[in-house]
Amino acid sequence: MAHIQLKNISKTFGNHTALTGLDLDIADGEFFVLLGETGAGKTTTLRLIAGLEKPSEGQVFIDGVDVADWGAAERDVALVLQQYSLYPRYTVRENLEFPLKPKIRRLPDAEIKDRVDRAARTLRIEHLLDRKTDRLSGGEMQRVSIGRAIVRKPRVFLMDEPLSALDAKLREALRTELKNLQMQLGATFLFVTHDQIEAMSMGDKVGVLNHGRIVQTGTPHEIYNNPRDTYVASFVGSPPMNLIDGKLVNGRAVMAPLNFELPFSGGAKASGATDGRPLVFGVRPEDVYLESGAPVEARVHDVENHGVEKILTLRVGDATLRATVPARTDVAIEQAVRFAWNPDKVVLFDKGSGVSLRHVG
Amino acid sequence: MATTMITTLDRSSRAAARGLSDISIRNLFIIPTVLFLIVFNIFPLIYSLGYSFTDFRASTNAPANFVGLQNYRDLLNDPYVWSNFAITAKYVIISVAGQLLVGFGVAMLLNRDIPMKGLLTTLLLLPMMLSMAVVGLFWKLLYDPSFGIINYALGLGTFEWLSDPKMALYAVALTDIWMWSPFVMLLSLAGLSAVPKHLYEAAAIDRAGPFYTFFRITLPLVAPILMIAVIFRTMEAFKTFDLAYILTSQPTAELISIRLYKMAFQEWQTGRSCALAYIVLIMVLAITNIYVKYLNKVKER
Known part of the structure; x- marks a missing residue:
């Protein structure tokens, strides 16, 4: 198992800059999730670590050793891709044996059989071993490609959106399985995804990538509750954090174009939140609640029933904001409601830079 | 290729204006090729199969005699x-x-x-x-x-x-x-x-x-x-x-x-x-x- 470090990595493809000044530190045995939109540079980061691409600048360290001159084979990583990349025309068993068979590091047959059987048992694909890969379903194929990664006992597992091509049920099941597998093996995992639910549910640590830069690294809890800037705030969470422009006046949050006020106690008040400074107030939908005596009136614009809860879209003036309320709350569209927020949970962002005041200094 | 579809004629097409149906257009394209193949490939093929059982010589006027499998045997x-x-x-x-x-x-x-x-x-x-x-x-x-x-x-x-x-x-x-x-x-x-x-x-x-x-x-x-x-x-x-x-x-x-x-x-x-x-x-x-x-x-x- 291994400790991975990226130092000041930049990567350009012709005129296109994929990564700029990327620093990343993945501890031994950690499940690290790299989260970002399509084109943010997630896959490039993965390929740099795997040795399939060379960085334009910066260094990659595996266990403290600079691996700039090492090829993919020497780095001893396993890579699971979205498109499965199983070897066609071979059976599942032959696919699983493939990484164990090259002559240079050929293992004894008994050992190969043992490892393949163990991997098949872990992933519950024993009954498929003699099947050709083109007769497998998507979920089975992805299990086989994960199996091909684990038979080898690599130093690091790199996974490039392995679950994106699967249907929802299977994705959920494999999510749990992967997490369990990682804990069983105690291996270092780097998991790339654009799905923030995957990131939140699987990661020990999450790195949010935006336009080739790491915006924030932290535990899912930190990322969710204390986003570093408005990008992270709006990208993580479903529905995303409400972001409202305004300023502080005498312990009250005064929303500027929207024209409503909410109490804002000094409790969560961060340094630099002086009266009158243009700010963005960020509040999670679950920290917005409806109450008959609450200070602000709004109209219900839309109701999304999720079974366990309802997601309301409230309309205040021209703007909308989201609120998560218990499913038993009885509301109708266009009904007038009153709402308030939980001031302790409100995050303040600087209007100009978008950076959270808690993260400045 | 289980089914062959012949689409109905588009009423506004130029072919329709000339009174050609899809089937006649298809025949127009296929028949010359088929004729060509028959005249230059299939006919000589079969004709030469017939000759292969005879002692025909193209250089003389002597009539061809049927010799059975003699040529093949030789x-x-x-x-x-x-x-x-x-x-x-x-x-x-x-x-x-x-x-x-x-x-x-x-x-x-x-x-x-x-x-x-x-x-x-x-x-x-x-x-x-x-x-x-x-x-x-x-x-x-x-x-x-x-x-x-x-x-x-x-x-x-x-x-x-x-x-x-x-x-x-x-x-x-x-x-x-x-x-x-x-x-x-x-x-x-x-x-x-x-x-x-x-x-x-x-x-x-x-x-x-x-x-x-x-x-x-x-x-x-x-x-x-x-x-x-x-x-x-x-x-x-x-x-x-x-x-x-x-x-x-x-x-x-x-x-x-x-x-x-x-x-x-x-x-x-x-x-x-x-x-x-x-x-x-x-x-x-x-x-x-x-x-x-x-x-x-x-x-x-």
Whole structure:
């Protein structure tokens, strides 16, 4: 198992800059999730670590050793891709044996059989071993490609959106399985995804990538509750954090174009939140609640029933904001409601830079 | 292709304005081709089958007598014809194997990012586009013992490539390899570029060496298209005539089609040569069928 470090990595493809000044530190045995939109540079980061691409600048360290001159084979990583990349025309068993068979590091047959059987048992694909890969379903194929990664006992597992091509049920099941597998093996995992639910549910640590830069690294809890800037705030969470422009006046949050006020106690008040400074107030939908005596009136614009809860879209003036309320709350569209927020949970962002005041200094 | 759909006529189309239905348009396109095929291919084919059972000679006015299987019996018992077949087999094996090696090898070299790849590929394809007769004529000059550039370059003095009984067939095969390797290269390139790149990346990650990757991934995936190249080239090589005829007159390089030509148009044994043509046809069909069976097996795996 291994400790991975990226130092000041930049990567350009012709005129296109994929990564700029990327620093990343993945501890031994950690499940690290790299989260970002399509084109943010997630896959490039993965390929740099795997040795399939060379960085334009910066260094990659595996266990403290600079691996700039090492090829993919020497780095001893396993890579699971979205498109499965199983070897066609071979059976599942032959696919699983493939990484164990090259002559240079050929293992004894008994050992190969043992490892393949163990991997098949872990992933519950024993009954498929003699099947050709083109007769497998998507979920089975992805299990086989994960199996091909684990038979080898690599130093690091790199996974490039392995679950994106699967249907929802299977994705959920494999999510749990992967997490369990990682804990069983105690291996270092780097998991790339654009799905923030995957990131939140699987990661020990999450790195949010935006336009080739790491915006924030932290535990899912930190990322969710204390986003570093408005990008992270709006990208993580479903529905995303409400972001409202305004300023502080005498312990009250005064929303500027929207024209409503909410109490804002000094409790969560961060340094630099002086009266009158243009700010963005960020509040999670679950920290917005409806109450008959609450200070602000709004109209219900839309109701999304999720079974366990309802997601309301409230309309205040021209703007909308989201609120998560218990499913038993009885509301109708266009009904007038009153709402308030939980001031302790409100995050303040600087209007100009978008950076959270808690993260400045 | 379980169902054939004939779409209804678009009322506003020009064809409709001229009063043509889809079916008449279809017939308009197909019937000339079918007629052409019948007149120039199928009719002579059947007509010559009839002649192959007679002692017809096109050079005389004597009527053709039905002789049954006599022609076939004679031919199959003729050791000279068998030696022609043996020469042909040797020629086919050498030239197809050579083309496969050279063509696939060059395709492997070209299947990467190199500058001016398009131009290079086009230039390499040129031999294939020349006429057989032209290739034959100018390789004859290249092989020439007294002023040929091959002997000059290799320092072989006055070695007689085309008059040497042992060398003549190889010399013809070499010319054929030069001419048709590009064809194998073209098909191989198509096959190679169809191998998904991520498979190579997965193999690199799985720590497979270049040989292992080649034999376990590249070759199995390109095999079906290579088989197609082999089928085409075998059929063509089997019926090679012009190249060998122009290059050499050595009996050791007398391919079956040359024998056939001599029999038909120098000895005027029309009936017998028709029979020989049928024997060749059946052989080519048989070989092709074996290949196709094998190809399907390769594809299934």
